[in-house]
Amino acid sequence: MLGVGLTVAGTLCGVIQPLLVKRVIDGAQHGGVASWLLITLLVLFVGEALINTLGHYLLERTGQGVLLGLRRRLVTHLLRLRISVYDERRMGDLISRANTDTVVVREAVAYSFAAFLTSLVGAFGAIALMIYIDARLFLLVVVAVTVAGVGVFTALRRIRTTSEQGQATLGRMTADLERSLAAIRTVRASRAEGREAERIDAHSREAYRLGVRMARLNSVIAPAMELAVQGSVLVVLLVGGVLVAHGVTSLGSLVAFLLYATYLVMPMSQLIEATGIMQRGMGALDRVDAVFALPREPELDAVPDLDATSGLEGTPGLEGIPAAGLDGRPITASPRDGERGGRAESADDAAGSCLIRVIPAGAAGADGAAEAGGSRVAAATGRANPVARAVDRAPAGEDGSSGAPAVEFRGVWFGYTPSQPVLRDVSFTVPGRGHIALVGPSGAGKSTALELLERFYDPDRGEILLQGVDVRAMSREAARGQVNLVEQNAPVLQGSLRDNITYASPNANEAEIDEAVETARLGELVTRMPNGVWTEVGDHGVLLSGGERQRVAIARALLARPAVLLLDEPTSQMDSVNERALTQVMHDIAQERALLVIAHRMSTVRAADRIVVLDEGQVIATGTHERLVETCPLYRRLSATDLEATAPATT
Numbered sequence: 001m002l003g004v005g006l007t008v009a010g011t012l013c014g015v016i017q018p019l020l021v022k023r024v025i026d027g028a029q030h031g032g033v034a035s036w037l038l039i040t041l042l043v044l045f046v047g048e049a050l051i052n053t054l055g056h057y058l059l060e061r062t063g064q065g066v067l068l069g070l071r072r073r074l075v076t077h078l079l080r081l082r083i084s085v086y087d088e089r090r091m092g093d094l095i096s097r098a099n100t101d102t103v104v105v106r107e108a109v110a111y112s113f114a115a116f117l118t119s120l121v122g123a124f125g126a127i128a129l130m131i132y133i134d135a136r137l138f139l140l141v142v143v144a145v146t147v148a149g150v151g152v153f154t155a156l157r158r159i160r161t162t163s164e165q166g167q168a169t170l171g172r173m174t175a176d177l178e179r180s181l182a183a184i185r186t187v188r189a190s191r192a193e194g195r196e197a198e199r200i201d202a203h204s205r206e207a208y209r210l211g212v213r214m215a216r217l218n219s220v221i222a223p224a225m226e227l228a229v230q231g232s233v234l235v236v237l238l239v240g241g242v243l244v245a246h247g248v249t250s251l252g253s254l255v256a257f258l259l260y261a262t263y264l265v266m267p268m269s270q271l272i273e274a275t276g277i278m279q280r281g282m283g284a285l286d287r288v289d290a291v292f293a294l295p296r297e298p299e300l301d302a303v304p305d306l307d308a309t310s311g312l313e314g315t316p317g318l319e320g321i322p323a324a325g326l327d328g329r330p331i332t333a334s335p336r337d338g339e340r341g342g343r344a345e346s347a348d349d350a351a352g353s354c355l356i357r358v359i360p361a362g363a364a365g366a367d368g369a370a371e372a373g374g375s376r377v378a379a380a381t382g383r384a385n386p387v388a389r390a391v392d393r394a395p396a397g398e399d400g401s402s403g404a405p406a407v408e409f410r411g412v413w414f415g416y417t418p419s420q421p422v423l424r425d426v427s428f429t430v431p432g433r434g435h436i437a438l439v440g441p442s443g444a445g446k447s448t449a450l451e452l453l454e455r456f457y458d459p460d461r462g463e464i465l466l467q468g469v470d471v472r473a474m475s476r477e478a479a480r481g482q483v484n485l486v487e488q489n490a491p492v493l494q495g496s497l498r499d500n501i502t503y504a505s506p507n508a509n510e511a512e513i514d515e516a517v518e519t520a521r522l523g524e525l526v527t528r529m530p531n532g533v534w535t536e537v538g539d540h541g542v543l544l545s546g547g548e549r550q551r552v553a554i555a556r557a558l559l560a561r562p563a564v565l566l567l568d569e570p571t572s573q574m575d576s577v578n579e580r581a582l583t584q585v586m587h588d589i590a591q592e593r594a595l596l597v598i599a600h601r602m603s604t605v606r607a608a609d610r611i612v613v614l615d616e617g618q619v620i621a622t623g624t625h626e627r628l629v630e631t632c633p634l635y636r637r638l639s640a641t642d643l644e645a646t647a648p649a650t651t
């Protein structure tokens with residue numbers, strides 16, 4: 001570390017100077033001063049200034065490098081955590097750790113580490129030379145410094161805990177502010193600005209209280225040390241003056257000793273300040289380390305990280321942080337015997353459950369849906385099919401008529417907390433080509449099933465197969481390459497419309513983008529926007545309507561050309577014209593891909609080739625719309641309710 005070396009060298013230059021001053025004074029008293037002494041003194045003086053300037057710059061640069069390295073590692077880590085970790089943590093607090101805590105660590109590393117070292121060198125150098133010059137006078141200094149030292153040491157110990165509490169409070173404050181700003185419209189509509197401000201204000205006041213405590217501790221420390229050293233200088237001056245008067249010591253020695261005593265003030269107060277900052281840094285590092293201890297999705301370690309350390313100094317305190325996550329779950333799960341061949345359940349209409357058909361595993365397209373769908377679309381569209389072109393990279397052998405289905409759930413059990421299962425023994429298949437709808441009451445576990453397919457979570461029991469392969473036997477990267485999920489609330493990211501559409505396929509060309517725009521019925525929006533696809537859509541896509549956001553998310557998914565497309569309530573925010581258009585698009589997609597759609601609207605559900613009904617985490621029925629209306633009371637109820645609800649909108 002060149003910076004530290006230079007600063008230490010600068011300090012040594014300073015430490016030697018009083019010794020030379022002593023020789024100059026003693027020389028002057030005895031007849032003459034050697035000119036080389038004066039020149040050396042001048043060189044040391046100028047050298048000290050230059051070396052210190054360069055050393056400080058290098059140290060500051062190192063600090064910035066450490067900050068960069070730490071932030072890059074932290075950001076890389078934060079984006080690769082297991083999904084369940086995001087469920088449990090507050091985003092604002094995680095952001096605060098990547099933001100303010102890293103700055104505190106930088107201060108500790110860049111400034112106080114070097115300051116600690118140089119002041120230690122300076123203090124020890126001065127002490128050694130003081131003893132060399134006059135050990136008796138030095139004893140006087142020791143007594144004064146020790147008295148002050150006791151108080152300072154007590155204060156230093158409290159700095160770390162106070163600082164840690166302060167940083168945690170800042171984290172909570174950021175999290176609460178993030179909560180309010182992210183839902184600012186709801187806050188306004190609920191006239192909750194005052195309450196939100198109060199919540200945040202409580203943290204601000206707590207941060208103030210802790211800041212004041214820190215100030216109190218710091219204000220005790222520095223003056224105590226300075227008073228101690230200055231007091232000892234006064235005593236040395238008095239006693240030393242007497243000693244010089246009696247010829248016990250030389251005037252040169254006394255001046256040099258006093259210079260060292262004065263010189264001691266700086267390194268001592270620096271040492272104390274540096275220790276304080278290091279204590280704060282250690283507290284902040286603990287908070288940063290806690291983030292690094294959060295488990296990552298293991299396979300995402302295969303995705304290249306930002307090069308966190310290239311050309312940068314190492315980050316003290318972060319050694320030994322595992323590069324990989326700590327996923328303790330087994331990669332393979334044993335298939336549940338007896339379920340490979342299918343599953344049957346008895347009917348119990350009185351209890352509200354339904355007659356379930358036996359679903360043979362691998363019986364893709366068992367309802368003859370894909371074939372029927374194909375001719376329907378050809379007849380319905382009567383035009384070149386953009387989606388068929390857009391999806392012309394469908395892997396061979398996944399047409400659902402032979403081989404494994406695109407998706408198969410086999411006796412899947414899952415709970416966000418294992419003691420409370422959300423999915424219970426769920427089994428169903430999605431053919432390589434075809435449109436399957438997942439329906440059921442709110443909270444039945446539909447979205448959870450799609451999240452398991454994306455491997456956001458893994459089943460507690462049972463298997464999920466993609467093209468016949470257990471998803472846990474493939475990397476998450478590979479699984480997500482085959483499956484694309486359009487989430488329920490269709491998140492749109494800050495950036496341009498184009499950024500959003502190409503988000504999953506950054507290398508898409510203009511023709512492909514135009515095609516996806518057209519297919520997702522975004523053409524009119526693009527024409528209307530001032531800069532076409534380059535128009536900014538605002539934070540979270542606020543400049544778009546809910547339906548437009550959904551269509552942007554669908555365009556994004558279409559462009560990614562997945563083998564399996566998952567849509568979670570894709571038309572919930574669309575008008576009936578767009579919904580009908582999207583239903584047609586879904587048909588087109590289903591000719592080439594597996595399409596699994598969660599839907600509440602019956603118009604969307606009816607378009608499916610096969611419908612799977614989930615209730616309280618269990619598949620209670622599967623079949624076509626007509627069949628389920630006959631056999632499944634729950635489905636009948638759901639469809640009747642929806643038709644009632646949508647009746648005014650569609651007339």
Ligand SMILES: Nc1ncnc2c1ncn2[C@@H]1O[C@H](COP(=O)(O)OP(=O)(O)OP(=O)(O)O)[C@@H](O)[C@H]1O
Pocket residue numbers: 087416417422440441442443444445446447448449488
């Ligand atoms: N991240 C999570 N952590 C804990 N529990 C969750 C989480 N997500 C969902 N749940 C719970 O799991 C259950 C199933 O939720 P899920 O979102 O799968 O239902 P859904 O059928 O999609 O409902 P909806 O139709 O209302 O979207 C619910 O009881 C829900 O409260």
